[in-house]
Amino acid sequence: MHKLNRPTEPVGLVQARRAYNGTPSQDVAWKNFEKDEIREELKQAQSSLCAYCEVALGSTTRIDHFKPKRLNYALTFDWDNLVLSCDKKGSCDIRKGGKFENYWINPYSTDPVGMFKFYSDGQIKGNSTNAQNIINDFGLDCPRLEKKREGILTSLKQTILALENEPEALDYFLQEEAVMFPTAYKQIIDKTIGA
């Protein structure tokens, strides 16, 4: 996870919130709402990555209500409560389900820098009890994600070590942006070069 900047609220959402005001079923209202505009805005703001696990988003994504809408009807069309998630089983929105915990971090509101530690074998560890609980609640350590991170981070580390004596080539390589897992990517670069 890394800090995200929320773009201006789409007009369609403002209109939907006004129209919805007082409607008893938030689920029906949300289901009928045309979500393409907000999906696109969030996707751009998140560089086409899941806000939680940082995998590249595929063609199917989930608009997560960070705080479940059942807790408060007003959260249904609350722009600050909407986060774009991957749709993979075992992590992120699907793993969160309808739950909510006060120690959870919405990366649009809170900077998670320093909360999580990544290893080149794909593991993730929390730097506090809350961070460790978030990893568990969001499934950020599920085998699928660990395996995917391991592939990318191991080859990153190997490339850096292979270019150790070729500073120009290494600089050139490090200019490339991470395709996914940018937080883990940066940590492994810092750790490997600092070693």
Ligand SMILES: [Zn+2]
């Ligand atoms: Zn995800």
